Amino acid sequence: MINKLAIKTLIVMFLISFGLNAQTQADETQATSAEDLAKQLANPVASLISVPFQNNFDFNVGPLDGFRYVLNVQPVIPISINEKWNMISRTIIPVISQSDVSAPSSNETGLGDIAQSIFFSPKEVKNGLVWGVGPVLLLPTATNDVLGLQKWGAGPNALVLKLKGQWTYGALVNHIWSYAGSGFNDVNASFVQPFATYATKTGASFTIASENTQDWNNDFFGGFTGVYYAKVTKLGNQMVQFAAGPKVYYGNNPFNPDWGIRANIILLFPK
Numbered sequence: 001m002i003n004k005l006a007i008k009t010l011i012v013m014f015l016i017s018f019g020l021n022a023q024t025q026a027d028e029t030q031a032t033s034a035e036d037l038a039k040q041l042a043n044p045v046a047s048l049i050s051v052p053f054q055n056n057f058d059f060n061v062g063p064l065d066g067f068r069y070v071l072n073v074q075p076v077i078p079i080s081i082n083e084k085w086n087m088i089s090r091t092i093i094p095v096i097s098q099s100d101v102s103a104p105s106s107n108e109t110g111l112g113d114i115a116q117s118i119f120f121s122p123k124e125v126k127n128g129l130v131w132g133v134g135p136v137l138l139l140p141t142a143t144n145d146v147l148g149l150q151k152w153g154a155g156p157n158a159l160v161l162k163l164k165g166q167w168t169y170g171a172l173v174n175h176i177w178s179y180a181g182s183g184f185n186d187v188n189a190s191f192v193q194p195f196a197t198y199a200t201k202t203g204a205s206f207t208i209a210s211e212n213t214q215d216w217n218n219d220f221f222g223g224f225t226g227v228y229y230a231k232v233t234k235l236g237n238q239m240v241q242f243a244a245g246p247k248v249y250y251g252n253n254p255f256n257p258d259w260g261i262r263a264n265i266i267l268l269f270p271k
Contacts, residue, residue: 033239034232034234035200035201035203037203037270038230039166040270041232041268042197043130044172045088045121045132047078047080048076048269048270049075049077049270050266051074052072052266053071053073053074055262055264056068056071056247056262057069057261059257059259060257061100061256061257062101062255062256062257063254064101064103065100066101067101068097068101069097070112071094071096072092072094073092074090074092075089076090077089083123086122087119088132089116089118091115091117093111094111094112095111095112096112101255108146109144110143110147114138115137116139117135117137119132120134121159128163130159130162131160132159136156136157137154151180151181152179152180153177156175158172158174159171166201167197168196171192172192173190173193174190175189175190176188176191186217189213189215190214193209203233207243208227209228210223220252221253222249222252224250226247226262227245227246229243230242232268238267239267240267240268243266244262244264245262
């Protein structure tokens with residue numbers, strides 16, 4: 001049975017998203033600022049503090065055709081370490097609620113495993129090319145065994161993207177090996193996320209992106225492609241981006257959903 005809280009959240013997100021789409025930017029300064037913020041949000045290593053609340057609604061999950069809702073809280077904090085380099089902290093904290101996924105008539109809700117990424121990125125951008133490298137860490141913080149891997153993990157993390165006019169496109173890649181923990185299966189997984197975003201002059205943007213994971217130990221591949229519409233606006237004194245769009249899954253991972261919806265609220269704290 002689909003979680004009622006997840007359905008209510010989905011309805012509210014879509015009402016907000018479509019309501020904002022009907023609004024216009026009357027103030028020219030605000031429009032320019034919204035355009036700049038939309039471009040910065042497409043760049044994972046931009047010098048912009050943001051706190052995304054990413055809502056994922058996945059349907060027909062696994063062999064039991066279950067339902068899964070994942071709220072990813074993803075604070076992104078850039079830190080200037082000297083005149084030439086930034087350090088960007090990107091944390092993914094998943095809160096999961098699922099039914100009929102791990103077993104028939106099962107229901108689990110709780111915290112999943114936290115992923116912590118650190119990027120070191122040069123401040124100077126040459127020819128629109130932006131890059132960052134650093135470590136990624138997997139922390140076994142799941143409050144239920146079926147919501148996590150019970151493994152400590154670490155590995156390399158890299159990002160490269162191109163800024164060209166209204167376009168931002170590139171890819172994020174990482175690989176995690178487990179090195180400790182009580183989980184039954186070791187982790188040996190590669191992640192690749194190519195993306196492309198077109199930001200309009202009114203603060204709206206259109207993104208196509210895919211997220212793909214190869215589990216080398218079990219020879220499982222799973223991923224999805226999503227298409228999202230986003231809009232930067234101002235609520236009182238707070239700059240916010242709202243985004244939503246569908247996801248289509250593929251691969252041979254037996255616990256892949258068939259399809260899903262992503263709806264984001266991102267709090268922005270420009271310098």
